[in-house]
Amino acid sequence: MMTGDEYRASLRDGRRIFLNGERVEDVTTHPKMRRSVDLIAAGYDAYYEQGAQAFNEAYEPPRSSEDLRNRLQMLTKWDTSLVTTLESLAALRTAGQRMGETDVPYRHRLEDYIAWCQENDVRSVQTISDAKGHRDRKIADQDDPDVFVHVVEERPDGIVITGAKLHISAAAITHEMVLMPTKMMRPGEEAYAVACAVPVNAPGVTILNSSIAPLEHEIEEHPYSKTRSMPEGFVVFENVFVPNERVFLNGEVEHSATFAHSLGLWQRVGGISHMAKNYDMLVGLARLLAEANGTERIPHVRDKIAEMVIHATLVRAGLEAAIANVSTTPEGWVTPSELYTNAAKFFGAREFSRMLAIIHDIGGGSIATVPHPGDLANPETRPLVEKYMRTMEGVSGEYRTRLFHAVRDITASDFGGWWQVAVSISGGGLYAQKIVTSKHYDMNHAKDLARKAAGLEDFPT
Ligand SMILES: Cc1cc2nc3c(=O)[nH]c(=O)nc-3n(C[C@H](O)[C@H](O)[C@H](O)COP(=O)(O)OP(=O)(O)OC[C@H]3O[C@@H](n4cnc5c(N)ncnc54)[C@H](O)[C@@H]3O)c2cc1C
Incomplete structure (x- = not known):
């Protein structure tokens, strides 16, 4: 296993990284990335054990409901990189299993790759969402063939990809x-039915990043996001060579959606375990x-909080x-219920935006306009903040100011906006979840019940 410092050193590997238009030579020291790196490094240190046989249990598949519950609970405490590692490796395992016996060579490669990740204690990311181009056109009708990642050259020892x-x-x-592959590929789209693993520092990989991480001097105002921001990568592959042992699908269009569906399941169950805690x-x-604010007994405020309690409870019920x-x-691993x-x-x-809307309604305007931490620190302005932000015995001006900083950070800052989009769209938009839920819902059972209720059992179906 790696220590935090070994992880930091492993990132100084010549990777081609940009942020806000500038090349980042060292991600471990860049002011917008350093804290994210530190967070992952702390995760490495927390799980570090010495010895050749030591490995992180995140790499092992769950073998019972209880095991899965424990794993998901841990997931809410892990740093993002361990979460994405668990989800992507679990998706590979599930995809390998779903591809069945016909694709045994790929299954062996998948198993070998997962074992390699475990042995080397590397962190992986889910790399699925293509640029996509015109959403309503087939790949052959796109202006640019590269809007979906595809194989541009076959070699005896591997493939070359672009996109x-x-x-x-x-x-x-x-x-x-x-x-x-981000979606199901059709016959004729074989070059696009590609799944593989690529190191971040592979020649031909460029990553443009966006980051909402607060800078060092902004941390006090961002008590929540300071430990939760990760750079988001716009990853470009220009003629990247992938050796055969890292290729898990190459041209088998019939299995192209298997990977996305497998990842969707693990991403979404990870999503709802975070959601249950966050709700x-x-x-x-x-x-x-x-x-x-002194409003907790007012009927409409109590009613709104009761509505939030219902939503939080139903999300947890779905997770359970x-x-x-x-x-x-057959291997004895468990996968959560798709339905x-x-x-x-x-x-x-x-319901996430409703949860935030209620918080804004109850909290009031200070969520947007609360004085800066600097006003609390400055002896000239601190008494003014203390006097006018205080509401009663036990609710000091400083406490209420800091509470509003947290609420703004969580719900109405750069992070708050990012979080709303992330909850709504990551793991696929709402429509994707409707399709999968409907597919696994027992419609025949529902129709039988309806026929019985209507007294129509004797009619042909
Ligand atoms: C914060 C954040 C983190 C993310 N992290 C990752 C990550 O780590 N790895 C990763 O691979 N992806 C990641 N994603 C990407 C995420 O999975 C996608 O954003 C999501 O799948 C939607 O794809 P899109 O952004 O291309 O939007 P679009 O596909 O353009 O979707 C926008 C809307 O258009 C609809 N739509 C689009 N095409 C069609 C069509 N043909 N027919 C009907 N409706 C259509 C969709 O249903 C949706 O309502 C992340 C996204 C966010 C916001």
Whole structure:
């Protein structure tokens, strides 16, 4: 296993990284990336054990509902890179299993690759969302063939790929990118049915980053996002060579969607386990605001918090149902229920903006206009903040000011905006979850019940 410092050193590997238009020579020291690197390094240190046999349990598949529950609970405490590693390797395992016996060579490669990741303690990212071009055109009708990653050359020892994958969280500060087709490819689109693993520093890879990480002097105002921001990578592949042992799909269009569906399942169950925790946190925030403002007994405020409690409870119920209704593979691994995972993800993502709207309604304008931490630090202005932000005995001006900093950071800052988009769209938009939920829903059972209720059992179906 690696220590935090070994992880830092491993990132100084010649990777081609840009942020805000400038080349980043060392991601471990860049002011917008350093804290994200430190966060992952702390994760490495937390799990570090000495010895050749030591490995992180995140790389092992869960083998029971209880095991899955524990793993998902840990996931909410892990740094993003460990979460993306777990989800991408679990997706590879599930995809390998779903491809079945006909694709045994790929299954061996997948297993060998997962074992290699485990042995080397590397972190990987889910690299699936293509640039896509015109959303309503087939690949052959796109103006530019590169808007989906594809094979541009076959060699005896591997393939060469070109294209771009967008929105790849934490790519710039991890080791491996696990590429999968973003959608089902059709006959004629064989070059686009490609899944493989590419090191972040491979020749031909360029990553343009966006980052909402607060700078050092902004940290006090961002008590939440200071430990949660990761760079988002716009990853370009220009004639990147991938050796055969890292190619997991090459031309088999019939399996092209298997990877995306497998990743979708693991991403979404990861999403709802974070959501279950975060929804409870949002309920708590609303209640703290009501108490600090003296409105917690007012009927419409109580009613709104009760509505948030219902949403938080239903998201958790969906998570619990997904864990309780696992499927077990012949190898003895478990996968969460597609039905409950997707239904809960859809519900939680749709209601997220409502949760934030209630917080804003209860909190009031200070969420947007609260004085800066500098006004608390300056002896000339601090008494003014203390006097006018105070509401009662036990609610000092400083406490209420800091509470509003947190609420703004979580719900109405750069991070708050990023979070709303992330909850709604990452893991696929809401429509994707509707499709998967409907596919796994027992419609025949529903129709039988309806026929019985209508007294129509004797009619032909
Ligand atoms: C914060 C964040 C982090 C992310 N992290 C990752 C990551 O680590 N790895 C990764 O691979 N991806 C990541 N994503 C990408 C995410 O999975 C995609 O944004 C998502 O799948 C939607 O794709 P898109 O952005 O291209 O939007 P689009 O596909 O353009 O979708 C926008 C809307 O158009 C609709 N639409 C588009 N095409 C069609 C069509 N043909 N028919 C019907 N409706 C259509 C969609 O349903 C949706 O409502 C991340 C996204 C965000 C916001």
